[in-house]
Amino acid sequence: MKKIEIEGLNLFYGDFQALLDIRMSVREKAITALIGSSGCGKSTLLRCLNRMNDLIEDVRIEGSVKIDGKDIYKIKSGLTQLRKKVGMVFQRPNPFPLSVYENVAFGLRVHHMAKGSELEDIVGESLKAVHLWDELKDRLNRSALGLSLEQKQRLCIARLIAVKSEVLLMDEPCSALDPLATLRIEDLMQLLKKDYTIVIVTHNMQQAARVSDETGFMLLGELVEFGRTPDIFTKPKDKRTEDYITGRFG
Amino acid sequence: MAKLRKFKEAIIEKLIFLSGIASIVFVALIFIFLLREGISVLRSTSLGAFLGGKFWYPISDPPKLGILPLILGSLLVTLGAIAMAVPLGIAAAFYIAEVAPSRLRNILKSFVEILSAIPSVVLGFLGITILVPFLKRFLDLPTGLTAFAGSIMLAFMAMPTIISISEDAINAVPREYKEGAIALGATHWQTLHRVIIHGALPGIIAAAMLGIGRVFGETMAVMMVTGNAAVIPNSLFEPVRTLTATIAAEMGEAAKGSPHYNALFAIGIVLFVISFLINLTADLFLNRSRRR
Ligand SMILES: Nc1ncnc2c1ncn2[C@@H]1O[C@H](COP(=O)(O)OP(=O)(O)OP(=O)(O)O)[C@@H](O)[C@H]1O
Ligand SMILES: [Mg+2]
Numbered sequence: 451m452k453k454i455e456i457e458g459l460n461l462f463y464g465d466f467q468a469l470l471d472i473r474m475s476v477r478e479k480a481i482t483a484l485i486g487s488s489g490c491g492k493s494t495l496l497r498c499l500n501r502m503n504d505l506i507e508d509v510r511i512e513g514s515v516k517i518d519g520k521d522i523y524k525i526k527s528g529l530t531q532l533r534k535k536v537g538m539v540f541q542r543p544n545p546f547p548l549s550v551y552e553n554v555a556f557g558l559r560v561h562h563m564a565k566g567s568e569l570e571d572i573v574g575e576s577l578k579a580v581h582l583w584d585e586l587k588d589r590l591n592r593s594a595l596g597l598s599l600e601q602k603q604r605l606c607i608a609r610l611i612a613v614k615s616e617v618l619l620m621d622e623p624c625s626a627l628d629p630l631a632t633l634r635i636e637d638l639m640q641l642l643k644k645d646y647t648i649v650i651v652t653h654n655m656q657q658a659a660r661v662s663d664e665t666g667f668m669l670l671g672e673l674v675e676f677g678r679t680p681d682i683f684t685k686p687k688d689k690r691t692e693d694y695i696t697g698r699f700g
Numbered sequence: 701m702a703k704l705r706k707f708k709e710a711i712i713e714k715l716i717f718l719s720g721i722a723s724i725v726f727v728a729l730i731f732i733f734l735l736r737e738g739i740s741v742l743r744s745t746s747l748g749a750f751l752g753g754k755f756w757y758p759i760s761d762p763p764k765l766g767i768l769p770l771i772l773g774s775l776l777v778t779l780g781a782i783a784m785a786v787p788l789g790i791a792a793a794f795y796i797a798e799v800a801p802s803r804l805r806n807i808l809k810s811f812v813e814i815l816s817a818i819p820s821v822v823l824g825f826l827g828i829t830i831l832v833p834f835l836k837r838f839l840d841l842p843t844g845l846t847a848f849a850g851s852i853m854l855a856f857m858a859m860p861t862i863i864s865i866s867e868d869a870i871n872a873v874p875r876e877y878k879e880g881a882i883a884l885g886a887t888h889w890q891t892l893h894r895v896i897i898h899g900a901l902p903g904i905i906a907a908a909m910l911g912i913g914r915v916f917g918e919t920m921a922v923m924m925v926t927g928n929a930a931v932i933p934n935s936l937f938e939p940v941r942t943l944t945a946t947i948a949a950e951m952g953e954a955a956k957g958s959p960h961y962n963a964l965f966a967i968g969i970v971l972f973v974i975s976f977l978i979n980l981t982a983d984l985f986l987n988r989s990r991r992r
Contacts, residue, residue: 500883502879502882502883505879505882529885530885530886530887531885532885533882533883533884533885534884534885537883537884538883540876540879540880540883542876544874544876544877544879544880545880546877546880546881546894546895546898547877547895547898547899548895548898556881556884556886556894556895557884557885557886559894560881560884560885560886560887560890560894561885606880609880609884610884613884613885
């Protein structure tokens with residue numbers, strides 16, 4: 451099943467074209483990785499999927515991005531619904547300056563999804579889903595800013611689970627974490643894959659190889675090659691992909 | 701050569717140290733002077749009668765030196781100013797920092813700067829010629845020279861401080877919070893009032909406190925528009941006299957060493973202590989907002 455289909459996507463920051471005619475599809479309930487050297491447009495592409503680029507002034511976008519068959523650039527209103535459905539995890543864990551509880555409850559409150567004991571239940575379930583419940587159940591009212599980086603990142607994932615996001619966009623979610631924490635977050639991603647469609651940007655090729663089902667390699671705004679992860683890493687079709695994964699540039 | 705450089709550096713270090721110390725010494729000297737001149741008021745009246753006395757008749761015989769009407773006058777004018785300047789200032793800061801398109805933002809910011817550059821006498825002058833007659837007619841008062849007029853003037857003076865410091869605090873809220881909220885589907889408004897305000901709160905409180913401090917110590921503009929009647933006020937729409945205006949108006953005519961003269965210095969001590977407390981609170985909050 452295709453969850454996301456991107457066709458003929460061009461993006462310009464002013465006069466600078468950051469994405470060139472991207473064509474790609476993302477499988478439902480699978481992990482798709484985007485790799486490529488710094489500045490090639492991975493984050494830009496990812497941010498097209500929840501229309502976060504709309505926040506930047508002077509951005510022009512052409513082409514279509516269909517999620518569940520609907521072009522997200524054609525909807526006139528309901529950007530908040532889109533962003534609820536397509537959640538994002540950032541490179542630097544960014545819990546709000548609120549309590550642990552309020553962080554998870556945030557989306558539920560904003561979207562008026564639950565109240566009272568139902569809200570409490572969902573917060574608890576969401577924290578359990580990211581394996582934070584046992585560690586934090588006695589500290590729900592403490593500020594989330596005091597958590598470890600790994601806990602913060604899990605909390606940010608819990609925020610999305612709470613609002614029942616269907617797609618999780620992760621922009622280098624582990625680059626601020628130590629190697630063990632990274633592995634644990636990867637394990638979590640494997641679990642989440644059963645219910646969520648995940649797109650992850652990573653600089654770490656081993657990570658892409660370990661966690662993803664499909665991989666796209668980007669270079670200077672182009673999606674050079676896209677395919678099943680084992681294929682990309684063992685028999686790349688494009689010379690440039692091969693050079694990159696064998697470490698010849700990048 | 702190396703020795704010379706070391707020598708030079710030592711001198712510079714000492715100079716910097718001295719200028720740092722100098723500010724402390726000056727403050728200490730001022731306070732000692734205030735204390736020495738002011739404390740003798742206790743020879744002619746008790747502390748309770750001074751702070752709590754309802755009558756300020758400094759030139760009657762014997763003088764009545766109760767500053768309660770002045771304290772209440774200052775409080776009333778200040779509270780009135782805060783009630784206007786704090787909400788307006790914070791709202792303006794949010795508008796400038798988060799809502800206004802960038803061109804309008806720059807225009808507004810320069811206006812705020814201009815407002816802060818207007819000397820207080822000039823504001824007072826505008827107050828007396830425009831605001832006071834307007835209040836008299838519009839509110840149908842016996843006189844426009846009221847605490848309310850003073851509050852409006854002071855609100856104008858406090859606004860630039862409150863706006864620019866709150867705006868800094870709002871801008872200092874990490875972008876990531878905002879992005880996180882938007883990416884979760886929060887609207888701009890929800891992001892503002894559920895996330896950004898929490899990040900900026902200590903800075904905003906500090907801004908309000910500094911604005912209050914600015915207002916409390918202000919003299920000129922208030923003296924010109926409040927009517928200067930040293931009686932306990934019943935409402936915002938009556939003439940009042942503030943602590944600062946009392947010193948400014950009477951210092952020239954009080955005989956050196958007289959109880960009146962000492963009482964004016966004692967008022968100075970009261971002002972000093974209150975301002976100090978206000979600034980201290982502001983500092984506490986500013987530090988907290990920096991540590992975040
Ligand atoms: N807001 C912006 N305005 C102008 N140019 C931008 C903007 N954001 C990104 N760019 C440019 O677009 C290109 C792609 O940026 P992007 O952040 O998507 O790269 P990336 O692959 O995520 O890089 P990294 O691995 O360093 O995160 C870069 O050349 C960058 O300089
Ligand atoms: Mg990036």
